[in-house]
Amino acid sequence: xxxxxxxxxxxxxxxxxxxxxxxxxxxxxxxxxxxxxxxxxxxxxxxxxxxxxxxxxxxxxxxxxxxxxxxxxxxxxxxxxxxxxxxxxxxxxxxxxxxxxxxxxxxxxxxxxxxxxxxxxxxxxxxxxxxxxxxxxxxxxxxxxxxxxxxxxxxxxxxxxxxxxxxxxxxxxxxxxxxxxxxxxxxxxxxxxxxxxxxxxxxxxxxxxxxxxxxxxxxxxxxxxxxxxxxxxxxxxxxxxxxxxxxxxxxxxxx
Amino acid sequence: xxxxxxxxxxxxxxxxxxxxxxxxxxxxxxxxxxxxxxxxxxxxxxxxxxxxxxxxxxxxxxxxxxxxxxxxxxxxxxxxxxxxxxxxxxxxxxxxxxxxxxxxxxxxxxxxxxxxxxxxxxxxxxxxxxxxxxxxxxxxxxxxxxxxxxxxxxxxxxxxxxxxxxxxxxxxxxxxxxxxxxxxxxxxxxxxxxxxxxxxxxxxxxxxxxxxxxxxxxxxxxxxxxxxxxxxxxxxxxxxxxxxxxxxxxxxxxxxxxxxxxxxxxxxxxxxxxxxxxxxxxxxxxxxxxxxxxxxxxxxxxxxxxxxxxxxxxxxxxxxxxxxxxxxxxxxxxxxxxxxxxxxxxxxxxxxxxxxxxxxxxxxxxxxxxxxxxxxxxxxxxxxxxxxxxxxxxxxxxxxxxxxxxxxxxxxxxxxxxxxxxxxxxxxxxxxx
Amino acid sequence: xxxxxxxxxxxxxxxxxxxxxxxxxxxxxxxxxxxxxxxxxxxxxxxxxxxxxxxxxxxxxxxxxxxxxxxxxxxxxxxxxxxxxxxxxxxxxxxxxxxxxxxxxxxxxxxxxxxxxxxxxxxxxxxxxxxxxxxxxxxxxxxxxxxxxxxxxxxxxxxxxxxxxxxxxxxxxxxxxxxxxxxxxxxxxxxxxxxxxxxxxxxxxxxxxxxxxxxxxxxxxxxxxxxxxxxxxxxxx
Numbered sequence: 001x002x003x004x005x006x007x008x009x010x011x012x013x014x015x016x017x018x019x020x021x022x023x024x025x026x027x028x029x030x031x032x033x034x035x036x037x038x039x040x041x042x043x044x045x046x047x048x049x050x051x052x053x054x055x056x057x058x059x060x061x062x063x064x065x066x067x068x069x070x071x072x073x074x075x076x077x078x079x080x081x082x083x084x085x086x087x088x089x090x091x092x093x094x095x096x097x098x099x100x101x102x103x104x105x106x107x108x109x110x111x112x113x114x115x116x117x118x119x120x121x122x123x124x125x126x127x128x129x130x131x132x133x134x135x136x137x138x139x140x141x142x143x144x145x146x147x148x149x150x151x152x153x154x155x156x157x158x159x160x161x162x163x164x165x166x167x168x169x170x171x172x173x174x175x176x177x178x179x180x181x182x183x184x185x186x187x188x189x190x191x192x193x194x195x196x197x198x199x200x201x202x203x204x205x206x207x208x209x210x211x212x213x214x215x216x217x218x219x220x221x222x223x224x225x226x227x228x229x230x231x232x233x234x235x236x237x238x239x240x241x242x243x244x245x246x247x248x249x250x251x252x253x254x255x
Numbered sequence: 256x257x258x259x260x261x262x263x264x265x266x267x268x269x270x271x272x273x274x275x276x277x278x279x280x281x282x283x284x285x286x287x288x289x290x291x292x293x294x295x296x297x298x299x300x301x302x303x304x305x306x307x308x309x310x311x312x313x314x315x316x317x318x319x320x321x322x323x324x325x326x327x328x329x330x331x332x333x334x335x336x337x338x339x340x341x342x343x344x345x346x347x348x349x350x351x352x353x354x355x356x357x358x359x360x361x362x363x364x365x366x367x368x369x370x371x372x373x374x375x376x377x378x379x380x381x382x383x384x385x386x387x388x389x390x391x392x393x394x395x396x397x398x399x400x401x402x403x404x405x406x407x408x409x410x411x412x413x414x415x416x417x418x419x420x421x422x423x424x425x426x427x428x429x430x431x432x433x434x435x436x437x438x439x440x441x442x443x444x445x446x447x448x449x450x451x452x453x454x455x456x457x458x459x460x461x462x463x464x465x466x467x468x469x470x471x472x473x474x475x476x477x478x479x480x481x482x483x484x485x486x487x488x489x490x491x492x493x494x495x496x497x498x499x500x501x502x503x504x505x506x507x508x509x510x511x512x513x514x515x516x517x518x519x520x521x522x523x524x525x526x527x528x529x530x531x532x533x534x535x536x537x538x539x540x541x542x543x544x545x546x547x548x549x550x551x552x553x554x555x556x557x558x559x560x561x562x563x564x565x566x567x568x569x570x571x572x573x574x575x576x577x578x579x580x581x582x583x584x585x586x587x588x589x590x591x592x593x594x595x596x597x598x599x600x601x602x603x604x605x606x607x608x609x610x611x612x613x614x615x616x617x618x619x620x621x622x623x624x625x626x627x628x629x630x631x632x633x634x635x636x637x638x639x640x641x642x643x644x645x646x647x648x649x650x651x652x653x654x655x656x657x658x659x660x661x662x663x664x665x666x667x668x669x670x671x672x673x674x675x676x677x678x679x680x681x682x683x684x685x686x687x688x
Numbered sequence: 689x690x691x692x693x694x695x696x697x698x699x700x701x702x703x704x705x706x707x708x709x710x711x712x713x714x715x716x717x718x719x720x721x722x723x724x725x726x727x728x729x730x731x732x733x734x735x736x737x738x739x740x741x742x743x744x745x746x747x748x749x750x751x752x753x754x755x756x757x758x759x760x761x762x763x764x765x766x767x768x769x770x771x772x773x774x775x776x777x778x779x780x781x782x783x784x785x786x787x788x789x790x791x792x793x794x795x796x797x798x799x800x801x802x803x804x805x806x807x808x809x810x811x812x813x814x815x816x817x818x819x820x821x822x823x824x825x826x827x828x829x830x831x832x833x834x835x836x837x838x839x840x841x842x843x844x845x846x847x848x849x850x851x852x853x854x855x856x857x858x859x860x861x862x863x864x865x866x867x868x869x870x871x872x873x874x875x876x877x878x879x880x881x882x883x884x885x886x887x888x889x890x891x892x893x894x895x896x897x898x899x900x901x902x903x904x905x906x907x908x909x910x911x912x913x914x915x916x917x918x919x920x921x922x923x924x925x
Contacts, residue, residue: 003787014775041571041594048654071771075781078736078767079788080760166657173646182648189651198654254699255738 004076004086008093011072012065018097021057025105033113043118046106047201050126051194054102055133055161059154062094062137067147077255087138087250091243095134099127121204125197128235132193133157135242142249165192190231193238200231299347300324308333308341308349315339323347323371331355335366343370343400349386351376351405356384364393368400376405378429383436385410389417397422407436408457411444418448426456428480435480437462441469449474459485460502467491476500482507482533483524486514494519499531505550507533514540522548530555531572537562544688547572553595556582565589566688574600574640578608588612591685596653598635599676602644606676610635614682622683633681636672638665689713690735690837690868695744697730704730705741706892712885717859717869718897719879721916722889728872729768731889732839735870736765748837761789764835768842768872770826774815778806778825781814782832789833800828803854819846827855837868844878856882876913886912888919 012018028049033042066073069090076086103123110119140153169188173181189195297319299311309330311321317337325345332355335341341358351357354377360366373386385407389395395417401424402408408424411417419439429435438454439461441447447469453476454460460476463469464487471494476483483499484506486492493515499505505521507530508514514537521531531550532542536558546568547553553572554564557579564587569575575595576587580603591614592598598615612628620631639658642649652658665672690712697705704727712718720728733739735746737753737760746753753759772781786792801807804824814822823846830838840859844852859882863869873879886903888895896919904910907918 003784007784011773011775044654048656048659052656069773072773074738074771075773075785076788077738078760078763078765079785080757081788082757162656163660166652166655170649170652170657173649177646185648185651195651195655199651202653252740254740255733 002085002089002092004081004089005093005096007072008069008090009097011069012093012097017061018101021061021098022101022105025102026108029106029109033109043110043114043122043201044205047122047198050106050122050129051198052162054126054129055194056158058098058130058133059137059140059158060151061098062134063141063150063154064147065094066090066138066141067150074255083251083253084247087142087247091134091138091246094138095131098130098134102126102130118201118204122201125200125235128232128239129193129197132235132238132242135239135246138246139242139249142246142253161192161194166195190234193235196231196234200228203227295319297321298324299328301326312339323349333358335360335363338363338365340367341369341371342367343372346372348372348374350374351384351386353377356382356386356388357405358387360387360389360392360395362391363395365395366392367396367398369396369398370400372401372403373405373408374403376407378406378434378436380433383407383410383440385436385440388412389414392417396420401425405436407440408438408454410437410440410442411447412442414444414447416446417444418450419452420448420450422452424452424454424457428456428458432458432481437485438476438479441466445469448472453477454479454483456480459483460499461485463487463489463492465489469493470495472496474498476502479503485509486511490514493517498522499524501525504529504533505531507535508537508540509533509535510537512538512540516540516542516545518544520546520548521550521553522546524550525573526551530577533557534559534562541565542567546570547575552577555579556585558582560584562586566686567591568688569593569595569598571595573597577601578606579603580605583607585609589686590614591688592616592635593685597637597640600640600644601636601673601676604673606673608676610676610678611680612682613678614685615678618681618683620681627683629681629683633678634666634669634672634676635678636676637662638671641671689749691745691747691750692735693745693747695734695741695746697727697734697739697741704892705734707744708889708892708894709744710887710894710897712868712870714868715866716885717863717867717883718871718885718887719883719912720870720872720887720889721876722895726889727892728889729841730892732765732841732870732872735839736760736763761833762836764830764833764838766823766826766830766838766840766843768845769819770822772814772822772825775813777811777813778817779810781825782810782829785829785832791833796832797834798828798832800824800831800854800858803858804828804851820848820851823847824851827858831858831862835867837870838862839870841872842874843871844873844875852878876916877911879912883912886916888916 029046032045077083106126107123110123136157137154140157141150144150144153169185173185297305297311297315299305299308299321305311307330308323308328312335315321320340320342322342322344325347327348327350329350329352349357349371353375357373357376368387376386377384386402386405387397387409389411390413392414393416395414397409398420400422402422403425404427408426409419424438426435426438435458437459438457439449439452441463443465445467447466449461449471450473452474455477457479458481460479460483461471461474462485466489469492471484474497477500479502481503483502484494486508487510489511491513495517496519498520501523505524524531529551531547532554534554534556538560540562542562542564544566548570549572551573553569553575555577558581560583562585564585567590569590569592571594574597575592577600580601585608587608587610589612593616598617615633615635618629618633620629620633622629624630638661692708692710694707694709695705696707708731720731722728730739734741737757748759751759782793786796806824806828809821827843830840843855847855856878859869871882883900885897885899887897903915907915909915909918
């Protein structure tokens with residue numbers, strides 16, 4: 001293993017935040033599965049929590065971690081090591097520990113209670129969301145110099161994707177509902193990783209079938225094999241593009 | 256007289272008797288054995304003299320039984336016009352070769368058709384060709400037949416007091432509703448009993464038009480492309496303990512009154528405009544002890560008045576109840592609502608129906624008085640369901656946080672949802688059923 | 689040999705380095721002087737690649753350092769205020785840097801570590817160290833790999849007199865070995881035996897860069913501090 005990844009990993013494990021996160025996920029999952037006798041409903045209740053918590057934890061933790069490793073980064077940029085390697089190693093270590101915590105924390109309960117396609121899809125989507133918001137956190141903290149500003153930015157990113165984006169879409173919908181805006185709204189919502197993850201899980205449960213006309217509408221649009229592939233491409237693009245932007249910014253950053 | 260004379264007389268007499276008996280015997284046998292056989296039972300078999308059903312029907316007298324033995328009979332338009340019992344033995348198959356109506360019972364009282372397999376009736380867009388058609392008849396029994404791949408399976412018109420029991424009906428749906436016939440089709444009948452049939456792959460599983468005082472019970476309708484059961488202009492009927500699964504829509508009751516719907520199971524009727532139960536222009540019915548499970552819409556009510564919806568279970572439906580503004584004086588009480596995406600939806604703001612005394616799993620009020628009734632009213636309509644009502648594409652926001660916020664704020668200060676659609680006595684625990 | 693060709697660096701509106709060009713030949717020890725905020729640290733950080741100049745070229749041994757990182761193998765750097773991961777112990781910091789430089793402690797120059805007596809503190813966390821001890825760690829790291837170029841940003845600031853002397857001795861030794869040494873300091877008196885050239889920056893511009901002898905000849909003063917004060921009194925042409 002890359003030695004920087006190793007050092008960062010050790011550092012992350014020492015701080016125990018990620019371990020707490022893991023425990024938190026396990027407790028939440030088990031309690032939800034125990035409360036709901038129906039596992040599909042359990043997955044759906046879990047979905048709400050995950051869509052909320054995974055982005056928030058990934059963003060805030062990654063941002064704080066990067067700012068707290070300011071000294072570490074400063075020490076290493078004066079050493080014979082390439083900046084690209086430095087930042088990618090830190091990214092790898094942070095995202096790896098968050099993703100591992102997520103997969104263990106939700107994977108174990110899901111494996112016990114709901115080891116099916118939906119459960120599997122759920123884990124994959126959650127892992128991708130973790131990566132996406134870690135990437136965004138890296139980008140945010142590479143751009144800002146100040147810790148308070150960085151955390152503010154992380155919270156804004158979270159608010160934006162969790163609430164504001166949908167709020168704006170709702171406004172568009174209300175304003176223009178006399179026009180054929182179905183396709184437009186679906187396309188727009190698929191640009192939000194939180195929305196697209198939610199829709200992806202929903203169309204793979206029997207939930208959308210129960211939604212009648214509109215359920216059929218977006219099942220037709222996104223529920224096909226091709227639709228799922230497109231969704232995954234969008235999610236992966238959300239991981240890669242901010243990560244690359246963060247790396248490029250970091251390479252030119254002043255210390 | 257000596258003994259010899261007596262013996263001779265006796266011998267002659269005996270011969271006489273024997274002679275007479277041998278002369279009478281054929282008649283005797285005819286009367287005792289053959290006549291009843293000839294009169295009561297006509298056997299039809301591919302190997303026997305009588306190898307055609309038409310022939311057998313022609314020979315048979317009213318009240319006779321025609322036993323059809325195993326084999327495939329390709330006879331077009333068999334007509335029964337007298338009181339006969341048609342029994343199948345060793346699985347005879349009546350084949351319509353995709354061209355003809357197979358069996359018609361016309362103007363008969365007391366005919367029976369039982370234990371026969373019918374297949375491949377003809378298809379015509381002008382005539383409703385069927386496997387078994389009954390017209391202007393009474394006291395007919397159609398039981399334990401298997402009817403495969405026909406246009407209409409059983410078609411009964413202008414008849415009464417008949418019974419359709421234990422038939423297995425499997426169709427192959429055509430391209431659309433027009434090219435597919437109904438499983439059991441009743442038109443202008445009364446006092447019909449339809450029991451224990453299983454109907455799949457037709458347009459409507461069971462279709463009632465102008466049918467009165469009839470009972471439908473313990474049937475199973477699955478995968479019919481339009482409705483599992485369909486009432487049009489039919490009054491004073493009841494359907495009990497049937498199961499309607501994965502049909503275009505479970506049951507549609509239209510333009511009828513006094514229909515009793517008890518203990519049925521409506522499940523997995525899912526799709527763009529699909530219901531467990533569709534009520535349209537219906538008055539004075541009772542919907543009791545039914546289970547609505549995983550339907551897109553549990554019950555859809557339009558132009559419906561004075562219906563009691565009591566003691567039903569609504570489980571995991573998209574919408575448990577969709578009650579249009581054209582409905583008045585309906586009574587929804589003592590039902591259980593579990594895990595439905597939306598409990599109730601409506602398209603208007605004025606609600607003249609009563610929703611008191613149900614159990615709603617989404618209710619989060621309290622019961623300080625401990626009388627089993629929540630102290631705070633429950634509003635079963637969510638703001639978001641009103642939004643989806645007007646803008647279907649809004650369903651992309653389903654289970655998003657924004658919607659959660661909207662619904663919460665609406666709960667606190669209702670502004671858009673109908674003010675009087677409210678359960679003032681929500682139950683704290685589910686009704687035991 | 690270090691060759692710096694007209695580098696510029698701005699932080700927003702602030703023009704920190706203005707068209708600075710310097711050549712530092714092998715075996716030279718240079719004092720980088722100037723008032724506060726004259727761009728000394730910025731200059732050093734540009735050399736280290738921690739800051740990227742807006743324009744201009746920096747070459748070390750005729751190789752541009754832009755986009756390169758391997759050249760830093762040749763450089764030992766002691767920052768003005770060393771910032772280290774708070775959770776790591778001194779030993780872990782050494783181990784990590786050694787690992788990055790692909791050597792072990794046995795193959796490294798540990799003279800300073802022993803002289804400062806740091807080994808007894810190896811298990812202490814960086815966060816618990818005093819400013820002086822942290823500076824000692826920084827100093828040790830700068831000399832650990834016997835680099836060809838040693839860059840020291842205010843090396844004696846925060847060190848006790850004894851440690852100061854130890855460090856100065858070390859610098860002298862390395863100078864004798866023919867290394868390029870770049871020192872910034874406010875304490876002019878301590879530079880006397882350490883440097884052969886003086887670079888003077890003011891408001892981001894290079895005011896002069898000449899050898900001590902030349903400056904001594906010109907001013908008639910002996911010690912570095914006197915030389916500088918004398919020059920600053922009379923405008924330099």
